[in-house]
Amino acid sequence: MGDTLFDGRQARKGYALNKMCYSFNSAENRAEFQRDEDAYCRKFGLNEAQRAAIRRRNVLELLAAGGNVYYLAKFAGIFGLDVQDIGAQQTGMTKDEFKAMLATERK
Amino acid sequence: MARIVGAVMTSHIPAIGGAIAKGRQDEPYWKPFFGAFGEARDWLARVRPDVAVVVYNDHGLQFFLDKMPTFAVGAADEYRNADEGWGLPTQPPYRGDAAFSWHLIESLVADEFDVTMCQEVLVDHAFTVPLQLLWPGKVACPVATVPVMVNTVQHPMPSPARCLKFGRALGRAIASWPADVRVLVLGTGGLSHQLEGKRAGFINRDFDRMCMAKIVEEPDALGAYSIPQLVELAGSQGTELVNWLIARAALAGRVAKVHSNYHVPISNTASGLMVLENTS
Numbered sequence: 001m002g003d004t005l006f007d008g009r010q011a012r013k014g015y016a017l018n019k020m021c022y023s024f025n026s027a028e029n030r031a032e033f034q035r036d037e038d039a040y041c042r043k044f045g046l047n048e049a050q051r052a053a054i055r056r057r058n059v060l061e062l063l064a065a066g067g068n069v070y071y072l073a074k075f076a077g078i079f080g081l082d083v084q085d086i087g088a089q090q091t092g093m094t095k096d097e098f099k100a101m102l103a104t105e106r107k
Numbered sequence: 108m109a110r111i112v113g114a115v116m117t118s119h120i121p122a123i124g125g126a127i128a129k130g131r132q133d134e135p136y137w138k139p140f141f142g143a144f145g146e147a148r149d150w151l152a153r154v155r156p157d158v159a160v161v162v163y164n165d166h167g168l169q170f171f172l173d174k175m176p177t178f179a180v181g182a183a184d185e186y187r188n189a190d191e192g193w194g195l196p197t198q199p200p201y202r203g204d205a206a207f208s209w210h211l212i213e214s215l216v217a218d219e220f221d222v223t224m225c226q227e228v229l230v231d232h233a234f235t236v237p238l239q240l241l242w243p244g245k246v247a248c249p250v251a252t253v254p255v256m257v258n259t260v261q262h263p264m265p266s267p268a269r270c271l272k273f274g275r276a277l278g279r280a281i282a283s284w285p286a287d288v289r290v291l292v293l294g295t296g297g298l299s300h301q302l303e304g305k306r307a308g309f310i311n312r313d314f315d316r317m318c319m320a321k322i323v324e325e326p327d328a329l330g331a332y333s334i335p336q337l338v339e340l341a342g343s344q345g346t347e348l349v350n351w352l353i354a355r356a357a358l359a360g361r362v363a364k365v366h367s368n369y370h371v372p373i374s375n376t377a378s379g380l381m382v383l384e385n386t387s
Contacts, residue, residue, distance in 0.1 A: 003304055003343055005335070007262040011172050022171045024192045059303070069303035069343075070167045070260055077193030082122070083375045087307040102308055102372040 006068050014066020017054075020044035021071035030078050059086045109207075109284040112154040112291055113365070113384040114354040115147060116322075117240060119163065119233040119295040122374040124195045127239055140378055143368030144240050147382050150365050151241060154384070156291035158204055158251045159241075160211075160281065161234050162274075162353045163295040164259040166191070168231035175261050176223035178273060180215070181254035182208035186230045198235045204251040207284055211253065214280035220273055228254050237295045250291070257353065259296070259346045267337065268330040270349040274356025281357065294354025296347025298369075299340075300376035309342045310377045315369060318348060319379060323364045326355045344376075351381070361386045 004010060011018075020041065023029040033040040041051045053061035057079070062072055076086050088098035123140070126132065132141040168191050170176065184205045188198040215222050238248050255277065258264055265273070281290050298315040301307055318341075321328045329352060337346050355362075365382040372378075 003301075003306060003338060005262045005338065005343075006260070011261055015172060018172055022167055025168060025190055027190060030192070060305070063303055068167075068172070068260065073302070074167065074192035077191075080194075082193070083302050087302065087375055090303065090305060090307045098308060099372075102310065102375060105312060 004063070010066050010068070012066075014068060016045040016047070017050045017062065017066055018068050018071040020046060021067070021075045024074040024078060034078065059090050109281055109286060109288050109290050111278060111281055111358060111385050112156050112289045113150075113382065114292040114294060114358055115237070115241065115383075116294040116351040116354055116379065116381040117237050118297060118373065118376060118378040118380070119236045120374045120376050120378065121191070121193070121195060121232045121236070124232050124236045124239065127243070128196050139370045140373050143366075143370070143380050146366040147241060147380065150382050150384070151291070154291075155289060156250055157288040158207060158253065159238065159291045159293050160253045160255060160277070160357075161237070161293045161295065162255045162257065162277075162350045163233035163237075164347055164350060165256050166231050166233060167260065169229045169256070170260070172261060175258055176256070177258045177265050178220060179223035179225050179256040180208060180212050181225050181228040181256075182212060183226050183228065186228050186234075186252060186254060188231070188235050189229045191231055195232060198239070199247050201230060201234075201238070201248050201252045204253065207251070207286070207288075208253050210284050211277070211280045214283055215276055218276040218279060220276050228256075230254055233295050237293055241293075255353070257350055259344075259349065262334065264334050264346055265349065266334055267332050267349055267352055270352045271326060271330045271356045274353035275359070277353060278357035278359045282359065292354045292357045294350040294352070296350045297341070297345060298348065298377045298379040299342050299345040301342030302344055302375060304343070306342070308375055310371055311340055311342070311345075312371060312377065314340045315377050315379060318351075319367060319369060319381060322351060322355050322381065323362060323383065326352060355383065358383060358385045
């Protein structure tokens with residue numbers, strides 16, 4: 001099936017990234033991130049791959065860098081992106097194509 | 108003695124909260140979902156629960172990866188909702204029942220479920236959205252609540268078989284509370300969905316329909332799945348089915364299905380609703 005389970009290995013790898021994204025529950029922290037993204041990433045100790053994935057807003061890269069989707073959703077929320085936006089990005093579809101796919105009965 | 112009137116299982120998708128906030132319940136996209144709750148509310152008006160034990164998974168409002176309890180129980184007289192980062196309006200505080208919560212904790216631990224005890228819990232959309240669906244338009248939720256949180260964020264997660272046992276222990280804990288209260292068990296989440304990876308948008312209608320059929324009379328058949336099998340068959344967030352299993356297993360007596368609904372899609376998710384009455 002090709003899914004990476006978010007297990008202890010992933011949780012260790014992505015700890016700093018997920019901790020930063022968890023901080024985005026707070027509007028104050030979201031604003032601080034937006035004032036200087038890279039400074040905010042450094043404050044949480046993100047590694048180079050994680051910082052690059054944040055800069056590129058690339059969900060598959062963020063997952064590969066240890067991101068957990070529940071915390072990443074808070075990062076996406078800063079830009080007003082919902083789970084269908086990130087679903088479309090990850091599957092290489094437009095949002096309309098992704099929504100049409102969801103509504104189609106597949107076997 | 109306390110009596111469990113039944114269980115309601117429902118999806119808890121954040122977009123539902125957004126639709127409620129914007130008053131979109133009657134729009135064509137939303138009507139097949141919201142329209143199904145009338146019968147659930149009629150049933151609630153008939154059985155009149157005093158307390159709702161809400162079995163759900165936190166999504167990174169209360170718990171972070173620094174400390175991740177497998178099973179946790181709230182033990183406060185009030186629970187607050189808060190900003191989750193993507194614009195849902197914050198709901199008013201929910202009334203708790205700390206004495207009842209501590210009884211549940213005492214009973215669960217005596218029954219070999221060593222839960223994490225929480226005197227402060229920020230409750231997220233998986234708690235608030237189902238209560239808004241069942242008691243809409245109220246300034247404050249009319250029933251007291253007990254949050255019961257299950258880890259479905261980080262593997263290893265408790266297996267479906269373990270969750271059925273936890274649900275049975277929860278049912279025994281509720282039934283041994285001496286106060287004369289009517290208790291609703293609410294299991295939230297599911298059904299099939301996957302938010303992340305190349306398989307984002309995965310939904311499995313056949314599997315969901317099978318689960319909704321089996322959970323009424325044969326919940327143990329669902330206890331045979333492992334968590335990795337659930338991920339494969341129901342998507343990575345389809346593991347939230349364990350919250351339904353706990354709620355179902357808390358009903359010890361004969362169970363009758365009052366109402367159910369299945370509608371795809373709501374946001375990225377196959378939405379399910381199930382109302383089960385405890386008939387004995």
